[in-house]
Amino acid sequence: xxxxxxxxxxDGLTIEVLTDVPVPSIDATLAESxxxxxxxxxxxxxxxxxxxxxxxxxxxxxxxxxxxxxxxxGAAYVIAHHAAATGASDLxxxxxxxxxxxxxxxxxxxxxxxGATRFGARAVVxxxxxxxxxxxxxxRAQGAEVRREGAEYEASMAAAAATAEAEGWTLLxxxxxxxxxxxxxxxxxxxxxxxxxxARQMPGPPSHIFLQCGVGGLSASCAxxxxxxxxxxxxxxxxxPAAAPALQVSIAAGGPAVAxxxxxxxxxxxxxxPSIIALKGLARDADRFVTVTDEEVEAILPELASVGLSTTAxxxxxxxxxxxxxxxxxxxxxxxxxxxxxx
Numbered sequence: 001x002x003x004x005x006x007x008x009x010x011d012g013l014t015i016e017v018l019t020d021v022p023v024p025s026i027d028a029t030l031a032e033s034x035x036x037x038x039x040x041x042x043x044x045x046x047x048x049x050x051x052x053x054x055x056x057x058x059x060x061x062x063x064x065x066x067x068x069x070x071x072x073x074g075a076a077y078v079i080a081h082h083a084a085a086t087g088a089s090d091l092x093x094x095x096x097x098x099x100x101x102x103x104x105x106x107x108x109x110x111x112x113x114x115g116a117t118r119f120g121a122r123a124v125v126x127x128x129x130x131x132x133x134x135x136x137x138x139x140r141a142q143g144a145e146v147r148r149e150g151a152e153y154e155a156s157m158a159a160a161a162a163t164a165e166a167e168g169w170t171l172l173x174x175x176x177x178x179x180x181x182x183x184x185x186x187x188x189x190x191x192x193x194x195x196x197x198x199a200r201q202m203p204g205p206p207s208h209i210f211l212q213c214g215v216g217g218l219s220a221s222c223a224x225x226x227x228x229x230x231x232x233x234x235x236x237x238x239x240x241p242a243a244a245p246a247l248q249v250s251i252a253a254g255g256p257a258v259a260x261x262x263x264x265x266x267x268x269x270x271x272x273x274p275s276i277i278a279l280k281g282l283a284r285d286a287d288r289f290v291t292v293t294d295e296e297v298e299a300i301l302p303e304l305a306s307v308g309l310s311t312t313a314x315x316x317x318x319x320x321x322x323x324x325x326x327x328x329x330x331x332x333x334x335x336x337x338x339x340x341x342x343x
Contacts, residue, residue: 001324002242002291006251010232012284015255017276022181024224024281025189028196035073035193038080038091039118040065044194046201049335050307052323056333057206058309059198062340067114067142069315069339070194070218071107075100075172076115077190078183083119095121099169103149103157105131106268106314107339108174109139117143124169126160128152153271175215175275184217185277191221198222198334205230206334208327210318211286212239213247214271216278218338223285234334238286239321241266241294246274247282248289265294268314268339290321305341315339 012023035041044064049056065072079100088094099122102112109125116123123144127136129151136146149159157173164171176184209226211219216238223236238247243261250257256276264270282289297313297320304316318335327333 001293001296001321002248003325004248004252004289006283006286006289008251008283009287010284012280013254017178017255018280021176021276021280022185023284024220024277025185026192026225026228027189028192028225031073031077031190031193032196034077034080034084035190038084039076043197043201046198047309049309049319051303052333054327054329054331054333056319056322056335057202058319059194059201059334059336060309061194061336061338062311064194065114067107067110069107069110070191070336071111071174072114073111073190073193074174074187074217075102075108075112076118078172078186079112079115079119079121081186091119093120095119098122099124099167100172101126101160101164101169102172102174103127103153103160104139105153105270106135109144110142112172113139113142113144124160124163126156126163128156174217175271175273176277178276181277184275188217188221188277191218192225195222195225199226199229202334204332206234207331208235208237208322209334210237210239210322211336212269212314212317212338213278214244214269215273215275216247216282217275218336219247219286220275220278220281222336224281227285235287236285237288237290237321237325238282239290239292239317241269241317242291243294244270244272245289245291246271247279248291250274250279251283251289266297266313266317268312269317290325292317292320292324296320296324309337310341311337312339312342
């Protein structure tokens with residue numbers, strides 16, 4: 001595990017490339033109302049995890065909207081906003097003339113497919129050649145058209161963007177880059193519904209919060225919301241794979257940077273370039289940036305399974321970091337079990 005302090009904490013990065021970039025939304029009231037009215041509501045549980053030598057609370061996202069991960073609150077949330085904005089009396093067909101496209105290596109594509117189908121739109125999800133066929137079948141079961149493009153996620157994302165532009169489709173990515181802010185900003189807002197639930201469910205303010213990170217959507221959204229609720233009290237720790245430390249290298253560089261590394265078993269966190277909105281938010285809100293190896297995370301999976309918290313390496317990254325940091329016995333820790341175990 002590698003730990004680095006955030007020199008920009010509080011003030012954030014003020015470089016020119018981030019000037020027009022919005023900070024993450026903290027409007028959880030809006031997020032929760034849209035989820036309750038237009039999607040499948042119901043809170044996910046907060047459970048106590050034993051065996052950490054300190055008080056550890058886990059927000060269990062494995063049952064979220066029947067899709068198996070926190071990302072159910074992302075793309076589907078954006079599409080629900082679009083449907084409601086039409087004013088249609090029958091929201092089930094409100095977006096029948098629209099097609100949403102994205103690339104996905106995991107749960108984002110399921111959320112997009114669910115949302116599009118729910119409101120009458122078409123969903124086209126681009127996946128890389130390395131993505132298992134079992135995941136392609138899960139996407140099709142949610143109503144998506146699946147297209148394989150490229151050897152890795154970056155290539156499938158480029159294909160999704162090019163096709164969306166050529167066909168006049170809506171590109172709905174869970175990342176952001178210069179000039180592409182509006183939809184990912186709204187998408188990240190959906191995650192605040194999860195953060196608000198956790199804040200209500202916690203028995204008291206946490207001393208430490210561990211947030212796993214791919215492009216940074218979960219981490220930045222939750223960090224911004226938790227700062228609005230608990231102020232500077234909690235230590236917020238951003239956790240990434242050692243093979244894909246996109247935020248850690250960007251913080252060290254003082255601006256957006258691309259990480260280099262092998263493929264990680266933390267597949268949904270294996271992102272080499274950060275979302276620019278997430279970078280702006282985390283530079284202000286996170287205290288530490290931590291990387292964990294595949295071996296360190298995989299070691300904790302049997303232990304979590306033994307206490308009813310089966311998940312993937314991606315879902316367990318925050319918990320692994322919390323255990324490795326040997327926190328004080330009087331610490332109160334909040335972590336996220338971000339997805340269900342693979343089939």
